Amino acid sequence: MDKQILIDAIKTQVKELIEHPKLIEDELVRTKAQLEASFIFEQDLIHTQAYYLGMLETVGLGIDKMFEYVDKMNEIKAKDVSNVAKQYLDFSQVNTVELITQEIK
């Protein structure tokens, strides 16, 4: 497949998200459920808990972020996602890398 077709398809998707945030509402519900669950599940490892505490404190966010994360994440609306997409997914700034497969020797 021509790679330009792929890149154009990605651009179209992002454009649709920016213009019609409602389109991702179902996906957003699913993603939130998964993020919350995996955040809880990964804390089953004590070293993950230690990692979060150390990381949050080291970068200056503070360990309270660990307790706020799920609530804050659940407050996100489709419009918020579309806003950050608009701000950061700027295709004039994009770098593209293509891995060209060779025959296996």
Added chain:
Amino acid sequence: MRLFSLFLLLITQVEAKVTIEQWTTPEGAKVLFTQTQGLPMLDVALNFDAASSRDGDKYGLAMLTNSLIGTASTYHTEEQIINQFESLGSEFSGASLKDMSIISMRSLTRRDILQSSLDLFTEVVTKVDYQQRYLSREKKQTLRAIEAAKQSPASIANSAFSQLVFNKHPYAHKKIGNKESLEKINLADLKQHYQHYYVAKNLTIALVGDISKTKAKQIARQISHGLNMGKKAKANPVVLPLQQTQAVHIEFPSTQTHLLIGQVGINRSHADYYPLYLGNHILGGSGLTSILSDEVREQRGLAYSTSSYFTKMKSNGYFLIKLQTKNSQADQAKKIALETLKNFRNNAIDEQKLQDGKDNIIGGFALETASNANILTYLSIIGFYDLPLNYLSSFTSKIKPISARDIQKAYERLINMDKLVILSVGVKK
């Protein structure tokens, strides 16, 4: 205050004793439950005595039967099942070994999520719709795995070792089967295997998480209610000791030679279980500080690493010393490994080594049950292998009184230097 309570949470998780409750559901499934607090989540593992030792002559059957659970149920397609678990954030997985076939799930304990997850889980496990297209797909993937294994000297060595130690026992063959055996397996075989072995009386349910015992009872009941009662699978025959030493070399064009030395081992209720356990830790189970590692690696630089272990299967597993070395050093490494084992079997270790081994096991024991996932594995093992409920809480007190002589005697009773499998995989000698 937050910080304090968080630390308290971490500390209680590590220090807490694991309290296990056990009961049997009306349908006959054995249930083990541990309540943990701190994280709003639940782990469920269903352990069926339905794995590759139940294959008969259809090698690969148990694994295929297990891997199709989750593909389709009477009411849902594979895509719907995957989508629903994803929307709930729940994790579903399966694994099939030689003794145990396992189906497990992890879910948040928030009421709506937990109930929906359990309903789906129960349906997926108890109302399996075996379909040809999924069997064909799984067979294709298994064939690819079989081909890939042929490229790996480690994998060739492991399966040849099992074959030599277990001989004609149902543990001998590879659980993924082979090309010829897979061809013979059809959908009816899977359905039959499921009907026969995925039954309540052949099941150990392990539950770990932040739920009450009442809730745990209800969950276990729900799952086992959906299954046929069936019968508990008959015990496999006990693996018999080898009659003579078998020295085998398999040619393989690799730069390293894989060396495996061992013999028939033990099950978890073996009379010498604890001295053998502690002894193995000191001999080859503790990584770079073990005796084997010292002899083979530190003193002679023959291998990057070497280890020994027991697979503690229901009908006896194996004892194995394993190392990899340069082809040109293979004979020397073999000689040293055999000498080390012989010396360990014939002479008691010194007191310092004994004490270090005990300290390491006892000091590190709390970490064995530091996560729900670890506790779940232990509950499954305790239930499936009929171990006493105080297995974990009494473990360190069983290790403490063992003497160097106890270990030596236990190894003398078990290891027969004239009846070993000595297997090497590497270039032509």
